[in-house]
Amino acid sequence: MNTKGSPLLTTRFTEELRNQNLRTWEAAVGHQFVKELFDGSIDDTVMAGYLTQDYRFLDAFLALIGAAVASADTLEARLTLARFAGEVAGDENTYFQHSFDTLGVTEELRRETPNTAATTGFQALFREAADTREYAAILSVLVVAEWLYLDWATRVSHPRPTDPVHADWITLHDYPGFHELVAFLRAELDRVGPQDRDTAGDFFGRAVDLELAFFDAAYAHPLTEAGREVVR
Numbered sequence: 001m002n003t004k005g006s007p008l009l010t011t012r013f014t015e016e017l018r019n020q021n022l023r024t025w026e027a028a029v030g031h032q033f034v035k036e037l038f039d040g041s042i043d044d045t046v047m048a049g050y051l052t053q054d055y056r057f058l059d060a061f062l063a064l065i066g067a068a069v070a071s072a073d074t075l076e077a078r079l080t081l082a083r084f085a086g087e088v089a090g091d092e093n094t095y096f097q098h099s100f101d102t103l104g105v106t107e108e109l110r111r112e113t114p115n116t117a118a119t120t121g122f123q124a125l126f127r128e129a130a131d132t133r134e135y136a137a138i139l140s141v142l143v144v145a146e147w148l149y150l151d152w153a154t155r156v157s158h159p160r161p162t163d164p165v166h167a168d169w170i171t172l173h174d175y176p177g178f179h180e181l182v183a184f185l186r187a188e189l190d191r192v193g194p195q196d197r198d199t200a201g202d203f204f205g206r207a208v209d210l211e212l213a214f215f216d217a218a219y220a221h222p223l224t225e226a227g228r229e230v231v232r
């Protein structure tokens with residue numbers, strides 16, 4: 001028996017959700033983007049486009065964490081989520097600024113680059129989840145965004161690439177605090193999700209679909225060298 005009094009061998013709720021989306025989940029975690037990030041062969045135009053879109057993702061994501069802080073049902077959870085928001089606003093933002101400089105992605109170019117459908121889809125999903133004001137719905141989206149990234153970053157045992165733009169993107173999704181964060185978010189969804197099964201399953205599934213679409217979009221919409229200021 002575990003602490004909730006369930007038999008040990010029952011599947012965790014978050015595991016169940018992942019199993020329901022396993023094909024798409026595996027396609028995202030084993031994506032060409034992940035392979036090329038680890039072996040350092042990813043094209044700068046692909047990385048520049050990906051990070052330009054992901055910075056918009058980060059903005060909407062921070063708003064979603066705010067909704068999680070507002071809807072959490074315990075002080076402990078609220079404190080953890082608030083600290084998480086602080087981290088996202090710190091280290092993650094620094095990585096983006098350094099990488100845009102290295103890849104020659106100017107603010108102007110970022111302004112002129114339209115959203116891909118996946119970015120717009122994520123922004124809409126984040127807003128929809130936040131607007132439910134339901135902790136389980138919000139957590140379902142947060143769990144996918146964090147757990148799927150932890151999964152790809154930890155699954156491959158290859159040595160880290162040497163380029164900091166590549167290596168630091170992996171490290172941001174595989175350090176002890178991030179493992180703890182994913183453990184916390186999953187435990188929270190395991191706790192509150194089963195009371196809200198349909199909503200949780202709906203938001204979780206749509207988030208997994210978008211994660212795969214987001215990787216695909218990086219190859220469909222590279223930021224061409226002509227548009228960038230520094231071509232390395």
Ligand SMILES: Cc1ncc(C[n+]2csc(CCO)c2C)c(N)n1
Nearest residue numbers: 054057058061088092145146149214
């Ligand atoms: C498409 C996409 N999905 C998930 C993440 C992962 N992620 C999103 S915000 C954030 C900050 C918390 O550490 C992390 C890790 C991403 N970057 N881009």
